[in-house]
Each structure stands twice: as structure tokens, then as C-alpha cells.
Amino acid sequence: MAVTNNQRKIQHLLLRAGFGDNPAYMQKNANRKVADITGELFKKSKSYTDIKLFEEADDMFQEGGARNKEEKAGIFKRSQEKLKQLNLAWMEKLVSDDAQLREKMTLFWHGHFACKGINAYFMQNQLNTIRKNSLGKFGDLLLAMCKDPAMLLYLNNHKNIKGKIDTSFAKELLNVFTLGKGTHNEKDTKEVARAFTGWGFDANGSYVYNEANHDAEDKLFLGTRGKFTGEEVINLLLQQKQTAKFITTKIYRYFVNENIDGNHIYTLSENFFNSGYDLNSLMKEILNSKWFYDEKNIGVLIKSPIELLVNMKRTFGISFEDNKHLIFLQKVLGQVLLYPSNVAGWSSGKELIDSSSLMLRLRLPEYIFNAAEIKLFPKEDGDVETDYLSEKDFEVLRPLVNWAEFGKPFLGQGQEKMLEGMANFLLQQPLNKKQIELIIKETDSIEKSNPVLIMAVKITSLPEYQLC
Amino acid sequence: MTYQSRRSFIKNATLATAGAAMLPEFLTASQMQLHEVMKAANIDNKVVVVIQLSGGNDGLNCVVPFKNDNYYKLRPKISIPKDELYEINDEVGFHSELKVFKDFYDQGILSVINNVGYQNAEKSHIRAMEIWQTASGTSEFNNRSGWIGRYLDHGCQPTCKKPYMAIEMDDALNLALKGDKLKGLAFIDPTRTYNHFNNNFYKEVAKIRDDAPEGSPLHFLYKTLSDSLSSVNHIYERSKIFKTKTPYPLTQFGVDLRTVAELIISNMETKVYYVSLPGFDTHVDQLPKHEKILAKFADGMKSFIKDLKANKRLDDVMILGFSEFGRSVKENESEGTDHGLANNVFLISGGLKKKGLYNAMPTLTNEQLDDNCLRASVDFKSIYATILKHWLSADDKHVLGREYGYLDFI
Known part of the structure; x- marks a missing residue:
């Protein structure tokens, strides 16, 4: 799978407007027009169905x-x-x-x-x-x-x-x-x-x-x-135009860049206000803009824990033996769905990263793909009602990953090409020469039962993988 | 395997490592000398140890006003009778599991501050804990930085650049230790953490991304990685210097305190240590549950203080014990107590100016209560301010955002 600038743009779009996609999709669509993919994205999001687990309150x-x-x-x-x-x-x-x-x-x-x-x-x-x-x-x-x-x-x-x-x-x-x-x-x-x-x-x-x-x-x-x-x-x-500006700024920070561009915000929020607060138009304007694809906006957002998990699951097609492991991962990474920390919502960006959380994030591929023993426990809130979120009944995750499927687009062109293809697919920040040499060296040093897995683990263990 | 938490896990884990790595005597001896040298040279190595009792400790059943009729009236089923208490004067006694606190009291190394809290207090665990950790007002929502983190940012520059200047004994770092610029380091076992990080791949990775633009998120990630690697390495080296002979209970809390003591006695540069003990949320059948958790608390503290004292460091250590809130003064229908407001705070140190009961015990009369919970008369932020200013020589105003006044326990 040869990387093109076009592919990186599509990946940028899919990572920001969704949670990324798998290699097969990318292989099939890498050469399509970004605008077409954008159109498709909106089309696919038109329909809506309820999540219906419970019919009534307890x-x-x-x-x-x-x-x-x-x-x-x-x-x-x-x-x-x-x-x-x-x-x-x-x-x-x-x-x-x-x-x-x-x-x-x-x-x-x-x-x-x-x-x-x-x-x-x-x-x-x-x-x-x-x-x-x-x-x-x-x-x-x-x-x-x-x-x-x-x-x-x-x-x-x-x-x-x-x-x-x-x-x-x-x-x-x-x-x-x-x-x-x-x-x-x-x-x-x-x-x-x-x-x-x-x-x-x-x-x-x-x-x-x-x-x-x-x-x-x-x-x-x-x-x-x-x-x-x-x-x-x-x-x-x-x-109040301030409302349009406030919402636009928050959306811009979430979907484009934490550092805002005053001119973009001004135009977007004026149009948002004039459209009667139409979110569909606002998102269309952002995702169809030329500046959305400016180099300074690519690979510069730190993935939230949910983005990280969902993106990994989507990319690698991971399924867990016990789905509750996903709750454990959310808790230990610091973002549990339906359970925001306070009315101000979740932390984001650099707030999410300290020595301990970064180390956990870098080790996550080892835990998920290599069944490395997880010795850590989630922080307890001290609240008897939420203790259940901190429970853990396993030492290793045993997910299923279809490596043959994942690896298919990267195989058959020698190790370096394989690395290049995989890194360009998994990372939005290109690797430098020394990093490429290191990963080749690391991959060589391990007995290769599954080179695709080994390489994928190394690439996703890089700090670059935390960015989208 | 059944469900377990960090608390139960440790029982198995520590048995395997206990007794390992006893170092030769001479290392311990030289360490003792280092301490003497620093002391003679008047080098300040004062540290703070924060003990977070998570879940809302029932302070009223810890420090019991046994002459107060209101206490027994409001708690017909879960009050502690006088003859079970360790009395410290004619009116007040410690819970039967807190005998060691009576010893601390007698030795003049304990101060109990009553009625500590803040205005418009919150009764949700998470929210109340955030308020304590960030030192913010009830209507401010701060997901970014805590009081210790901001101390790293402003208080102790330039020496505070390294994550290990504030250490939490946990797998994840809580908000209190996160600054806007600098963040502390969380770990449970220095060796395990070292083994995690001490991996050639990460070491190499940290070195070869030399082309990330300064100020970019990528640069930030790589800087965090390399600071983490050097901090973990430093802690690991330090943790080998001194291995205590003082026995500690084999609870997670005991093991955490042992690690902290060893680092303090090794003259680690760390200014603040943070240890949590969860399990204080006693809504139902409080008496046996509270007794159990207090025993864990007291057993750990007993070893910790003994250790620091034997190694002549208690004068340099200020221990602050708090909970996110107290509990309802009135018992509930389940023989427990619900989330309350103000609570007492413990300070333990060889350097206390005002010892014993810092202020009057609550009278528990109607004017002190709000919906059966105790109102605050001392703002917890004034305790932080006092510690920041008079113990850590930091600019408390800058760290806390405003002046809260000082108490005179230091």
C-alpha cells in the first residue's frame, strides 16, 4: 500500500470526524477524492436508530x-x-x-x-x-x-x-x-x-x-x-452571538486544533449563527475547508482514552473475550463513557498526559496484543457506589485480532516497505530515519512468528500513536 | 479468580517480595551520616506526606466528644461508649482502634484541627475530592491542576523540574499532583516501575525523535517520556539505598508507607508524597466496617512514625491526613452515616508548634449543623496555605490563587 498525500488526508478526515478505519478500507479508498469521502461520511450519518436495552426504569x-x-x-x-x-x-x-x-x-x-x-x-x-x-x-x-x-x-x-x-x-x-x-x-x-x-x-x-x-x-x-x-x-x-462563538470554538478545538485560528472561528461562528445553529452545516464547512488539511492541523491532537480505544478496536478489528475488559481499560485510562469526571466534562489534550498515563498508553499495545500481564489497578474513587468500576478479575487480556486480515495490504514487498506502509497507515506524524532503523532492528531481534504483529506493536508503542 | 482490587491484591504480591534486598549495614550507616551532614549544614529537606482517607472518614467517631449528650442523642446505635475510648482529657477520647493516636498525642507530635471544610460544601465523593485536590471553590470546575501540581509550577522552582519532586503511591496520578506545567509521578513499586520503563526500546525511542518542533504536542510527549525515564531511574537508584528494618503491616497502605519512609530516609529530593487509603464510605453497618479500616490506618501510621523517628526524620516531615468530607452527625436507618460536610484533619510531625486539639471540639448544637451535618469553621485551604508558606517556604498566594490566612500549627 503506497502512501500518498491523499491517503494521509483521508486518514486525517476519518480520525477526526470518526475513529479511523482499517487497512482494507484504506487500501480500497486511498486514491479517492477526499471530498467524495467527506460526502459519504455525512450521508452515512443521516440515519439514526435508538439504543434500546431497557424498556422502562427499574x-x-x-x-x-x-x-x-x-x-x-x-x-x-x-x-x-x-x-x-x-x-x-x-x-x-x-x-x-x-x-x-x-x-x-x-x-x-x-x-x-x-x-x-x-x-x-x-x-x-x-x-x-x-x-x-x-x-x-x-x-x-x-x-x-x-x-x-x-x-x-x-x-x-x-x-x-x-x-x-x-x-x-x-x-x-x-x-x-x-x-x-x-x-x-x-x-x-x-x-x-x-x-x-x-x-x-x-x-x-x-x-x-x-x-x-x-x-x-x-x-x-x-x-x-x-x-x-x-x-x-x-x-x-x-x-447571543457569543453562544455561537463559544460552541464553534469548542468544536474547533475538538475536531481541528487546540490552538484556534481567530479568523476561522469568526467566519465559522457567523455562518453557524446565521444558519440558525445548524450543526450539519458547521461540520460540513469545517471538514470541507482547505485549512482543515493544513499541515499544522494534522497529527496534533492527543487522542482521548476513548478515541484511543475505539480507534484501536476499529483499526485492528479487536474483539475481547470478555467485553467488560473494555470497562476496565476505560477506567484505567481515565475516561469512562457515561461517567464524566464532573460537569466540566473530561480532561483533554496535554491535561491527559503525565508520566504514569503516558507509560500506560505506550504499554497498551503490549497489554492488548502481546498478553502482557496487567499488574495495575484503576484508581478507586472512595465511593462504594462506583467501586464496581475499579474491579478487576483478570491478569491478561485475551483479545482476538485477525492479523492476516490486518496485514494483507502491507505484505509482500520486503520489510522496509512493510514498515513504511504500516507506519503511514497507523501514524499521522511521519517517522524519521532513526526511528525506522530502530524498528527494523527491533523487529529483526525477535524471532518472527508473526512479523505483522511485532511491527504493529512497535509502531503503536511510539508516542506518535497517541496523536491523531 | 474472583474480583479483586488493589487492596486485596497486595496480600499476595508482598509476600513474594518481603525480605528481599536487605542491603549491607554500611550503606544504611552512610545514609545516616548524610542526613547528619545536611542537618549540620542547615540544608532544608522538609517534606510533606498527604494521607487521603477516601470515601469520607467519620471523624466524629475517631475523636469522640464523650461528654456531649448531642453526640449520643444523634447516634443512638453507632456512637462509641466512653469506656471503649482512649481518653486524652475529660471530654475527648480516641476510637479504640486509634490507640496509637493517643500515643502521638502524648508525645506531642499530633494536632487535630476540628470543623475543617469550606463554604457550600459538596456531598458527592468525586466532586468533593476534586475540590480538596484542586483547592478550588465549589462553583469553580478545574480539571487541570491541583494544589501540589501548582506548587511544582510556582512554589519550588528551579529545583522542581523533575516529576519525582511530588510522588503519589498509585498506578495513576490524581489531580492534586498535576500542575499546568509540571506534573508529579505516580507509582506503587519503584522496582516494578523501573522494570516497566527500563526497556531498551523506550530508551532508544526517547533519544531519536530529535526533530519534533518545540512546543508541539509531539515534543511534549517526547519530553514527558524522557523526563519519566530519568525520574523512574532516579527513584529506583534511591530506593536501593535504604531498606527499613521496621516491620510494616502487609496491607497496601502499609507497603505504600514503607516505600515513602524508605525514600524519605534516603534523602530523596521529593517534597511531597501522597498516599491514599480507600474504604471510609460507611453508609451501612458502620461500626465493624469503620473499625476495620481504622485499624488498617492506625497500623500503617504506627510503623511509619516509628520508622521516621528511629531514623531521625520526623522533625522534617509534616503529615496531613484528610477526607473529602465528614459524615452526617446523625446516624441513618442502616446503622451507618451518610455524606456530611466538615470534618477533622490530622497533622502529625515532630515540628508542630501547636499540638493536641488545635481548636474546640464541635458542640453539635443546632447552630453548628446544617441538615444534620457539621458546618465548617476552618477553611482547608488555610491549612494548605500554612504548609506551603511555613513548611515548604513557597508562595502560597500564587499556588492557591489568593490569600486564605495562616493557622499557627507551624
């Missing part, structure tokens, strides 16, 4: 709840099990679904609208709401998140009632979801909290508006006075 979450501590413990145990199932079902979507852009956007929004909860049914519904709206109008997604039971519960809005406001929800709405910090004052936050009084939910996971709890008096928000409802506040927020 009875015990319903009216009355648990009668005693045994019942309560039972609910938690069942819910933890369900959350694991939901985590893995979504992981499967990220890895295998053709709607790669939609799933990637969903992961982005899940970090933006960071939320967690023990009620797996609520979390499933929230996840589906995000998946459904992730490429639609931002305003629809925002409103849906503000009416989402898991979110209302997580941000305490059921305790936000007329005369006794709780500002947790309002703070996140302004600081994290729309305007960003430093754009409003404490008074604004309180007024917004008043507008959202009465927004609640029932045990079945439906949004419920409780008029008796709503504060219908005058509010003063961002210089406008009115008897604002929550919906009206959301509309006011969408009328």
Missing part, C-alpha cells in the same frame, strides 16, 4: 422506592450492571456503526453536556437524545438536554423551586452549555434559575412541568426584562 426507582437497605443495595447492583451494558452498547456503536460522524459528535456532546447518574434507563434515554440531535440544530439539542430527566436530576433542578432557587442548573446552562465563563454575572445566573423553576421529571423518565413550582414573575436577564420561561431564556441565549 421499578425500584418508581414511586416509594426501596423499602429497606437490602432492596436499595439490590437496585444499585442491578443499575450498575445496566450501566455497564449501556456503556458497552455505545462503545459497540462507536466502533462499528457506519454513522461515524454522528457517533463522534455524540461523544463530543456527551462531554459538553456532561452528566452521570445511577438510573440506567434515564441515561439510555439521554444518550439517545444526544445521538438523535448531534448533527441537527443546536437549539433543539440544547432544549432537549434542558428537559432531560437525567440532566435535571444531575444538576439538582428538581430542587429548584419558586422562592427557593437552586442555581446549579442555571450555572451550567450559562457557563458550560452556551455562553461560557466571564460573560454574565451572578444576578444573571439567579434570574435564569428562576426561569427554570418547575422544570422536573417523573419516575418514568418523562419531562414534567410543574406550574405550581414555577416563578412567573418578572426577570431581568442580559439587559432584557420579561416574565421569562425556560424556553424563552434558551431563545435569548441563542440570540
Whole structure:
């Protein structure tokens, strides 16, 4: 598989707008026009289907709840099990679904609208709401998140009632979801909290508006006075260009480069605003732009743990003997789906890297491909309810990888060509001469039962593999 | 094999390595001399050891106000009767598993600060722990840097450039030790970590990417890798210098403390060590569970203090023991306690100015309680400020972002 500049561009597109692809795909498509592949990406992300694991909330979450501590413990145990199932079902979507852009956007929004909860049914519904709206109008997604039971519960809005406001929800709405910090004052936050009084939910996971709890008096928000409802506040927020700029900047940092280009942001956010916050158009504009493929934007993002895992699974077609090993890997790498660290979402970029996390990431291929014994344990939160995430019942991972399939495009042209092809496929930063010599030397020094595996492990053990 | 966690795993692992690598006497002797030399030359090698009791320790059942009727009224089933306590005065006694804390108290190396917390305290474990680790306010969300990491950034330049200046005994680094520029190092066993890193491939890899542009993510990754390799190497070499003869309990906590003691006694340059002990989240059947975890805590501390004392380092070490929150003063229906607010904080050192009970015990009257939980009267950030300023000679204002005032335990 000869590398072309075109192939690197396609890989760039697929890594950013999705989670990469396998060598067979690349062999087949390396010479196609990038614009065609981009078009296909959007087309494949048009359709949408729910993840449907649970039909209803656990009875015990319903009216009355648990009668005693045994019942309560039972609910938690069942819910933890369900959350694991939901985590893995979504992981499967990220890895295998053709709607790669939609799933990637969903992961982005899940970090933006960071939320967690023990009620797996609520979390499933929230996840589906995000998946459904992730490429639609931002305003629809925002409103849906503000009416989402898991979110209302997580941000305490059921305790936000007329005369006794709780500002947790309002703070996140302004600081994290729309305007960003430093754009409003404490008074604004309180007024917004008043507008959202009465927004609640029932045990079945439906949004419920409780008029008796709503504060219908005058509010003063961002210089406008009115008897604002929550919906009206959301509309006011969408009328602020700052909201378009804030969202555009966050998307740019996530999909393009942590260092932003002011001109690009300006144009993108103006167009985003004028399109009525159409996410599909925004993403099209970014992914079809010439600058998206500028050298300075390629291979410069540090993969998040989920990106790293999903990308590896997709590239190598890895399947685990026990899928719960994937939960262990998420936890130990520091990013568990449906379990963001706090309302600010997950860490990103350089924040993710310290000596210990880098070492683990560099050793990951050894653990996954060479069954190296995993002696480490995930950090415990100290919380009895989340101890289950730190459990470990195995010493080695025993995944299945179809090496013949993976290696096919690289074989038959001698060792150096094979390395070149594989490195150009797996890494977005080209290797230098000394690195190539080192890997050839390392591969030679090992008795070769499976040269493809050995070479792949070496390449993926390089710091370059942490970048996309 | 059944599920296990780090806590249970260690039992098997340590049996295999215990007793290995006892070094010749002369090495220990020379190490002792080095310490004397440094002391004579007035070279500062003060260190901080943070002990994080994860899950929310019930401080009220650790330091018990046995003359306080409110205590017994609010906890009919899980209070500790006077005759089971180690009394330190007419009103206060330590939990039966904390006998060693009474010894520390008697020796004048313990200070207990009551009612420590912050305004608008959080009751979620993760969130509360983040607040303690980052030293931020309840409404600030900081995923980037913690108080020890920022101390590395600002406090102890230029010597703090290496990751090993702040060490956590864990497989992963917590937020407290991450700075914006510099980050500490997490490991459990210096030898195991050394063997992981000490691999020719990584060593070679670290050397040959000499063309990454400064400031690029690629450069950052390679710099982190090479700093990690040299730090791990340094720690491994240091860890061979001194092997303690003091017996430690074979719990993960005990083994962690033994490693820390050995590094401190080896005059490692590290300024801050961080050790965690999880298992304090006692919602149900608290009494036996708390007793068990306190025994683990006390057994570890007993060996640790004995070791530091025998090696004449206790005067240079400030131990800070905290939990992300206290527990509800009122017991719940499951004979346990739920997440609370303020709690007590332990300081153990040979260099304490104010010893014993630092401030008054909580009265547990209504005005001190908020929804059956204790309100804070001492901000934990003032404890950090005091340690940063008066123990580590750092600019606490810069590290913490503002002034919180100082306490006078140092």
C-alpha cells in the first residue's frame, strides 16, 4: 500500500470526524477524492436508530422506592450492571456503526453536556437524545438536554423551586452549555434559575412541568426584562452571538486544533449563527475547508482514552473475550463513557498526559496484543457506589485480532516497505530515519512468528500513536 | 479468580517480595551520616506526606466528644461508649482502634484541627475530592491542576523540574499532583516501575525523535517520556539505598508507607508524597466496617512514625491526613452515616508548634449543623496555605490563587 498525500488526508478526515478505519478500507479508498469521502461520511450519518436495552426504569426507582437497605443495595447492583451494558452498547456503536460522524459528535456532546447518574434507563434515554440531535440544530439539542430527566436530576433542578432557587442548573446552562465563563454575572445566573423553576421529571423518565413550582414573575436577564420561561431564556441565549462563538470554538478545538485560528472561528461562528445553529452545516464547512488539511492541523491532537480505544478496536478489528475488559481499560485510562469526571466534562489534550498515563498508553499495545500481564489497578474513587468500576478479575487480556486480515495490504514487498506502509497507515506524524532503523532492528531481534504483529506493536508503542 | 482490587491484591504480591534486598549495614550507616551532614549544614529537606482517607472518614467517631449528650442523642446505635475510648482529657477520647493516636498525642507530635471544610460544601465523593485536590471553590470546575501540581509550577522552582519532586503511591496520578506545567509521578513499586520503563526500546525511542518542533504536542510527549525515564531511574537508584528494618503491616497502605519512609530516609529530593487509603464510605453497618479500616490506618501510621523517628526524620516531615468530607452527625436507618460536610484533619510531625486539639471540639448544637451535618469553621485551604508558606517556604498566594490566612500549627 503506497502512501500518498491523499491517503494521509483521508486518514486525517476519518480520525477526526470518526475513529479511523482499517487497512482494507484504506487500501480500497486511498486514491479517492477526499471530498467524495467527506460526502459519504455525512450521508452515512443521516440515519439514526435508538439504543434500546431497557424498556422502562427499574421499578425500584418508581414511586416509594426501596423499602429497606437490602432492596436499595439490590437496585444499585442491578443499575450498575445496566450501566455497564449501556456503556458497552455505545462503545459497540462507536466502533462499528457506519454513522461515524454522528457517533463522534455524540461523544463530543456527551462531554459538553456532561452528566452521570445511577438510573440506567434515564441515561439510555439521554444518550439517545444526544445521538438523535448531534448533527441537527443546536437549539433543539440544547432544549432537549434542558428537559432531560437525567440532566435535571444531575444538576439538582428538581430542587429548584419558586422562592427557593437552586442555581446549579442555571450555572451550567450559562457557563458550560452556551455562553461560557466571564460573560454574565451572578444576578444573571439567579434570574435564569428562576426561569427554570418547575422544570422536573417523573419516575418514568418523562419531562414534567410543574406550574405550581414555577416563578412567573418578572426577570431581568442580559439587559432584557420579561416574565421569562425556560424556553424563552434558551431563545435569548441563542440570540447571543457569543453562544455561537463559544460552541464553534469548542468544536474547533475538538475536531481541528487546540490552538484556534481567530479568523476561522469568526467566519465559522457567523455562518453557524446565521444558519440558525445548524450543526450539519458547521461540520460540513469545517471538514470541507482547505485549512482543515493544513499541515499544522494534522497529527496534533492527543487522542482521548476513548478515541484511543475505539480507534484501536476499529483499526485492528479487536474483539475481547470478555467485553467488560473494555470497562476496565476505560477506567484505567481515565475516561469512562457515561461517567464524566464532573460537569466540566473530561480532561483533554496535554491535561491527559503525565508520566504514569503516558507509560500506560505506550504499554497498551503490549497489554492488548502481546498478553502482557496487567499488574495495575484503576484508581478507586472512595465511593462504594462506583467501586464496581475499579474491579478487576483478570491478569491478561485475551483479545482476538485477525492479523492476516490486518496485514494483507502491507505484505509482500520486503520489510522496509512493510514498515513504511504500516507506519503511514497507523501514524499521522511521519517517522524519521532513526526511528525506522530502530524498528527494523527491533523487529529483526525477535524471532518472527508473526512479523505483522511485532511491527504493529512497535509502531503503536511510539508516542506518535497517541496523536491523531 | 474472583474480583479483586488493589487492596486485596497486595496480600499476595508482598509476600513474594518481603525480605528481599536487605542491603549491607554500611550503606544504611552512610545514609545516616548524610542526613547528619545536611542537618549540620542547615540544608532544608522538609517534606510533606498527604494521607487521603477516601470515601469520607467519620471523624466524629475517631475523636469522640464523650461528654456531649448531642453526640449520643444523634447516634443512638453507632456512637462509641466512653469506656471503649482512649481518653486524652475529660471530654475527648480516641476510637479504640486509634490507640496509637493517643500515643502521638502524648508525645506531642499530633494536632487535630476540628470543623475543617469550606463554604457550600459538596456531598458527592468525586466532586468533593476534586475540590480538596484542586483547592478550588465549589462553583469553580478545574480539571487541570491541583494544589501540589501548582506548587511544582510556582512554589519550588528551579529545583522542581523533575516529576519525582511530588510522588503519589498509585498506578495513576490524581489531580492534586498535576500542575499546568509540571506534573508529579505516580507509582506503587519503584522496582516494578523501573522494570516497566527500563526497556531498551523506550530508551532508544526517547533519544531519536530529535526533530519534533518545540512546543508541539509531539515534543511534549517526547519530553514527558524522557523526563519519566530519568525520574523512574532516579527513584529506583534511591530506593536501593535504604531498606527499613521496621516491620510494616502487609496491607497496601502499609507497603505504600514503607516505600515513602524508605525514600524519605534516603534523602530523596521529593517534597511531597501522597498516599491514599480507600474504604471510609460507611453508609451501612458502620461500626465493624469503620473499625476495620481504622485499624488498617492506625497500623500503617504506627510503623511509619516509628520508622521516621528511629531514623531521625520526623522533625522534617509534616503529615496531613484528610477526607473529602465528614459524615452526617446523625446516624441513618442502616446503622451507618451518610455524606456530611466538615470534618477533622490530622497533622502529625515532630515540628508542630501547636499540638493536641488545635481548636474546640464541635458542640453539635443546632447552630453548628446544617441538615444534620457539621458546618465548617476552618477553611482547608488555610491549612494548605500554612504548609506551603511555613513548611515548604513557597508562595502560597500564587499556588492557591489568593490569600486564605495562616493557622499557627507551624
